[in-house]
Amino acid sequence: MKKTISNLISLTIVTLFANPLYASEWIANIHTNKNGYSPPYVTIGVAINAETWAYPPEIPTAICYMHLSDINQSSNIYKRDIRQKGALFHHWIVSVNPHGNETGPGIESATVLWNISELGPGKFFILEGPDMDDNVLISDMKTQSSFVSSADKNKYLHYSIINTPGLSDLVGTLKILAGFSSEPVFTIDIDQDGQTELADAICMIRHLAKQ
Numbered sequence: 001m002k003k004t005i006s007n008l009i010s011l012t013i014v015t016l017f018a019n020p021l022y023a024s025e026w027i028a029n030i031h032t033n034k035n036g037y038s039p040p041y042v043t044i045g046v047a048i049n050a051e052t053w054a055y056p057p058e059i060p061t062a063i064c065y066m067h068l069s070d071i072n073q074s075s076n077i078y079k080r081d082i083r084q085k086g087a088l089f090h091h092w093i094v095s096v097n098p099h100g101n102e103t104g105p106g107i108e109s110a111t112v113l114w115n116i117s118e119l120g121p122g123k124f125f126i127l128e129g130p131d132m133d134d135n136v137l138i139s140d141m142k143t144q145s146s147f148v149s150s151a152d153k154n155k156y157l158h159y160s161i162i163n164t165p166g167l168s169d170l171v172g173t174l175k176i177l178a179g180f181s182s183e184p185v186f187t188i189d190i191d192q193d194g195q196t197e198l199a200d201a202i203c204m205i206r207h208l209a210k211q
Contacts, residue, residue, distance in 0.1 A: 006031065025085065026120030030094055030161075032149075034064040034110040035208045039100075042068050043080040044161065046120055053080035064110040065097040069130070090163040093130045099154040106152070112159070113146035120163070127160040134160060 027045035031038055039062050042055075055067040055077040071075035073095060083090045098110040124141035127134040137159065138144050149157050 001006050015161050026118065027082070028114055028118035028120070030066070030067045030112065031114055032064050032096060032110045034098065034100070036107075037063055038202055039064050039066060040079070042066060042078070042094065043082070044068070045082045046085045046090060046163070048085065048154065049082075050084040051080065051082040052078050055079045061101055063102065065100050065156070067091040067095055069095045071130070073179075088165065091132070092161045094159045094161060095156045096149045096159065097154065097156045098149050098151050103154050109148050109150040111146050112149050116142050116145050122163050122165045124161065124163050127162065130158040130160055132160070132162075139181040 017077060025045075025047045027043060029041040029043050031041045039059075057077065058065055068079070068081045069076040071091060077095070081092055094112070096110060096112060098108040100108075102108055111175075119142055126138035126141060126147070128137040129135070141161070150160070150189055151157055
């Protein structure tokens with residue numbers, strides 16, 4: 001049985017080895033732009049260690065506001081939210097107030113944008129709301145680099161950025177399991193037990209099969 005599994009992993013790697021492998025650590029900046037003015041950006045990413053920076057007080061004269069909201073505690077807002085690598089998926093909430101210091105009625109709009117080259121491995125999409133069951137706004141952040149956020153009054157609109165494993169992540173995990181690298185590019189630990197095992201690869205395959 002072990003030999004069969006080993007052969008299957010090796011065959012899969014040989015078949016998929018041409019796919020590009022990307023470093024598992026990455027950082028991306030999310031910007032807003034309104035009438036040519038670019039307020040301070042926020043930063044998301046994945047690294048060996050998690051890291052958050054509290055968002056500084058809002059500038060009263062800013063014509064657009066944006067921060068990262070805490071999924072578990074809405075009162076916490078961040079300028080930078082870096083997650084620890086090894087999870088099956090990551091979920092950030094970007095909160096945008098297109099009105100900024102404009103308190104009067106009327107529709108105000110701001111463009112939310114990002115650099116596609118800064119995004120890490122896997123799939124990235126955006127939901128129109130803070131929850132996982134909200135409508136999909138951007139189906140692929142690697143092919144579309146912006147969207148327009150509009151509100152008819154002074155309020156924050158919330159958007160979820162979701163990062164899930166892609167084929168390159170699976171290839172990297174299989175490469176580790178087959179012993180192709182003494183210093184693996186990926187450290188996928190879906191079950192958070194401190195090791196990359198066959199169970200992690202199986203979980204990822206099942207996840208990808210549902211997409």
